[in-house]
Amino acid sequence: MAEEQETQFSFPAKYRLTGEMEGCTDERKLELFERLLKTREFDARMRKLFRQGRFEGTFYSQIGQEACDVVIAYQLDKQDFVGPSHRDLGASTGKGVPLKYLTAQVYNRVDSPDGGRYTACHYWHPEFWVMNPSTSIVMNWIAATGAAFGYKMLKKDNVAVAFCGDGATAHGDFHEACNFAGVHRLPIVYVVQNNLWAESLPVALTTALTDLNHRADAYGFPGVSIDGNDVVETWNTTREALMRARSGAGPTLIEMKTYRWHGHSDIDPADYRSDDEVAHWMERDPIPRYEQYLREHKVLNDDALVEVRMRIEAEIEEAVDFAENSPRPAPDAYQSHVYAEAYPGFEFGDRNPGGANG
Amino acid sequence: MAEITYIDAINRTLHEEMTRDETTFLIGEDTGIYGGVFKATRGLLEEFGPDRIVDSPISESLIAGMTVGAAMVGCRPLPEIQFADFISPAFDQIVQQVARYYWRTRGAFEMPITLRCPYGGGVGGGVFHSQSNEAWFMNTPGLVMVAPGSVRDAAGLLRSAIRSQDPVLYWEHKKLYRSLKDDLPDGDETLTPIGKAEVARTGSHVTAISFGYTYQLCLEAADQLAEDGIEVEVIDLKTLLPLDKSTVIESIAKTGKAVIVHEAPKVGGIGGEIAAILAEECFWELDAPITRVAGYNTSFPAARTMEEHYMPSTAQIAAALKTAVET
Numbered sequence: 001m002a003e004e005q006e007t008q009f010s011f012p013a014k015y016r017l018t019g020e021m022e023g024c025t026d027e028r029k030l031e032l033f034e035r036l037l038k039t040r041e042f043d044a045r046m047r048k049l050f051r052q053g054r055f056e057g058t059f060y061s062q063i064g065q066e067a068c069d070v071v072i073a074y075q076l077d078k079q080d081f082v083g084p085s086h087r088d089l090g091a092s093t094g095k096g097v098p099l100k101y102l103t104a105q106v107y108n109r110v111d112s113p114d115g116g117r118y119t120a121c122h123y124w125h126p127e128f129w130v131m132n133p134s135t136s137i138v139m140n141w142i143a144a145t146g147a148a149f150g151y152k153m154l155k156k157d158n159v160a161v162a163f164c165g166d167g168a169t170a171h172g173d174f175h176e177a178c179n180f181a182g183v184h185r186l187p188i189v190y191v192v193q194n195n196l197w198a199e200s201l202p203v204a205l206t207t208a209l210t211d212l213n214h215r216a217d218a219y220g221f222p223g224v225s226i227d228g229n230d231v232v233e234t235w236n237t238t239r240e241a242l243m244r245a246r247s248g249a250g251p252t253l254i255e256m257k258t259y260r261w262h263g264h265s266d267i268d269p270a271d272y273r274s275d276d277e278v279a280h281w282m283e284r285d286p287i288p289r290y291e292q293y294l295r296e297h298k299v300l301n302d303d304a305l306v307e308v309r310m311r312i313e314a315e316i317e318e319a320v321d322f323a324e325n326s327p328r329p330a331p332d333a334y335q336s337h338v339y340a341e342a343y344p345g346f347e348f349g350d351r352n353p354g355g356a357n358g
Numbered sequence: 359m360a361e362i363t364y365i366d367a368i369n370r371t372l373h374e375e376m377t378r379d380e381t382t383f384l385i386g387e388d389t390g391i392y393g394g395v396f397k398a399t400r401g402l403l404e405e406f407g408p409d410r411i412v413d414s415p416i417s418e419s420l421i422a423g424m425t426v427g428a429a430m431v432g433c434r435p436l437p438e439i440q441f442a443d444f445i446s447p448a449f450d451q452i453v454q455q456v457a458r459y460y461w462r463t464r465g466a467f468e469m470p471i472t473l474r475c476p477y478g479g480g481v482g483g484g485v486f487h488s489q490s491n492e493a494w495f496m497n498t499p500g501l502v503m504v505a506p507g508s509v510r511d512a513a514g515l516l517r518s519a520i521r522s523q524d525p526v527l528y529w530e531h532k533k534l535y536r537s538l539k540d541d542l543p544d545g546d547e548t549l550t551p552i553g554k555a556e557v558a559r560t561g562s563h564v565t566a567i568s569f570g571y572t573y574q575l576c577l578e579a580a581d582q583l584a585e586d587g588i589e590v591e592v593i594d595l596k597t598l599l600p601l602d603k604s605t606v607i608e609s610i611a612k613t614g615k616a617v618i619v620h621e622a623p624k625v626g627g628i629g630g631e632i633a634a635i636l637a638e639e640c641f642w643e644l645d646a647p648i649t650r651v652a653g654y655n656t657s658f659p660a661a662r663t664m665e666e667h668y669m670p671s672t673a674q675i676a677a678a679l680k681t682a683v684e685t
């Protein structure tokens with residue numbers, strides 16, 4: 001699969017987007033495009049850097065699924081709560097977290113929001129209310145539900161958005177969270193990105209359902225299934241779901257059908273899937289489809305695109321420099337913030353009591 | 359001054375603290391309309407309403423885990439697990455999320471959560487209503503655990519836990535609920551410090567180290583042995599995590615002998631951690647083997663005869679203390 005194809009688009013008319021984006025000015029349409037493209041370019045760049053061995057661990061590419069995260073995150077207020085999972089780069093880029101914090105996170109450097117102690121690639125930022133995602137699948141679904149409860153109890157106007165994958169919907173926490181949110185009509189939007197695979201597990205072995213929106217039927221709130229690679233449909237659906245949440249009408253579950261182009265993580269060759277399947281989905285790439293839509297609506301032209309690309313390129317360049325120049329954390333820097341309070345008996349431990357360090 | 363029970367002290371403290379802080383809310387099973395299966399939360403729904411007193415569905419993972427998001431946005435959550443035995447469905451959320459979130463975010467988000475766990479045997483409950491499963495959580499940095507063994511601490515530790523910025527598992531012993539009474543002045547605002555054990559009774563011959571219900575048994579055993587001229591020092595641990603090492607170490611430096619008592623099975627119980635601390639830090643002060651009087655390494659039995667056999671008794675504790683002194 002050519003590297004090229006990730007960022008150089010052709011315009012497949014047969015998957016043309018139609019319809020209006022409700023309540024979206026041309027300016028915002030363009031800004032949304034920039035965030036989508038930025039997410040794509042950033043991801044592609046990180047994959048390249050990983051293969052060059054510039055950072056340790058691995059990388060969870062979101063390429064192909066960007067619209068599912070970015071379109072809803074872009075619409076949120078800063079104080080709105082986001083509970084992402086392990087593949088939700090777009091939750092951060094969509095909400096406007098500066099790329100330098102994301103590169104620092106990928107590199108586990110001191111300038112990442114957690115100073116390199118947590119987990120590479122698990123993007124978050126406290127000031128942007130993107131919570132630190134839990135690697136334990138769908139754990140954050142419950143935390144985001146708790147945040148929605150908190151907003152309601154404290155009579156704040158904010159909403160929460162939670163993200164998970166198709167595989168995660170089999171977990172008990174998925175059910176406990178949705179069920180509770182339904183009972184209490186919490187201000188939350190649940191986004192399930194059905195990319196057909198949970199690591200190597202095909203969705204048919206996760207569930208007997210074809211459309212995951214039906215999961216919502218069990219919780220007494222609306223569920224919809226949409227093409228998560230169609231920015232216009234995704235915009236209109238998420239916008240309505242957010243309005244429902246804000247107006248006190250309760251939760252919505254949105255299944256977004258999408259596809260991850262690459263392996264589960266960048267050490268996974270993904271040889272469990274067919275080339276035809278991958279090709280089928282690459283033709284439905286959300287970004288060129290949206291680009292074409294914007295051109296047709298005279299929101300974007302060649303000159304504007306060049307400008308957008310230059311801005312993105314510069315920010316990525318700066319962010320990579322920032323991370324590469326950010327120091328590695330001191331070896332014992334993880335030994336702070338175990339507890340918020342002081343306890344006389346707490347100590348980090350001593351491997352040589354009575355000895356030189358004792 | 360009115361004499362009140364251990365469970366009334368809990369109930370009263372919940373009323374007071376929820377009045378004091380409007381960001382608190384309580385969530386648990388049958389905690390609202392029913393006032394709790396033990397009535398620990400009675401009257402709260404009437405006073406604070408359904409927004410703050412939440413009758414949860416049977417979803418322990420949700421009860422424990424939703425507190426993280428709620429705490430992040432400014433609440434002070436008071437979740438309750440109906441019986442500590444049912445905490446296992448919530449284990450993932452407690453050890454991976456609640457306990458670590460402050461660390462994970464390098465201090466960006468504090469987790470002022472108090473999770474109440476009614477635990478312990480002696481109430482004829484069988485294996486799902488009797489366990490002392492506190493040791494399941496000992497290997498979890500970031501978590502605080504307290505276990506009151508007196509009426510005063512039932513109030514004082516709960517108050518401190520609720521006001522703390524750390525996540526606290528509060529272990530309330532079911533057998534003490536109505537069997538223990540004490541004077542607790544109205545409007546008392548004593549805060550029992552978290553992280554501090556207390557030498558509840560001084561003695562020079564041997565130290566009994568315990569918490570919760572078995573702490574009360576240790577006091578009884580000490581009374582009995584006093585008649586034979588044996589002076590037992592009794593330590594009420596109060597906080598199980600992080601353990602107050604220095605109070606225990608200082609006592610052993612004085613008595614040289616330690617008997618550790620708890621209800622949970624001996625293998626992997628908290629007693630093992632205390633014994634290890636003593637072996638590491640006061641080996642040269644010890645002049646008898648460390649003894650543990652603990653639950654047997656089986657599941658907790660139902661029939662009264664078996665239950666009585668399973669629970670550590672005052673006589674067994676007294677015997678162990680006496681053996682240590684005579685060594």
Ligand SMILES: Cc1ncc(C[n+]2csc(CCOP(=O)(O)OP(=O)(O)O)c2C)c(N)n1
Nearest residue numbers: 087135136137165166167168195197198199
């Ligand atoms: C509780 C838990 N079990 C297993 C894993 C290992 N794991 C990480 S991601 C993943 C697959 C998730 O699939 P899905 O929810 O569809 O999300 P996707 O990776 O496709 O975005 C698995 C099994 C985990 N992180 N947490």
Ligand SMILES: [Mg+2]
Nearest residue numbers: 165166197198
């Ligand atoms: Mg998936």
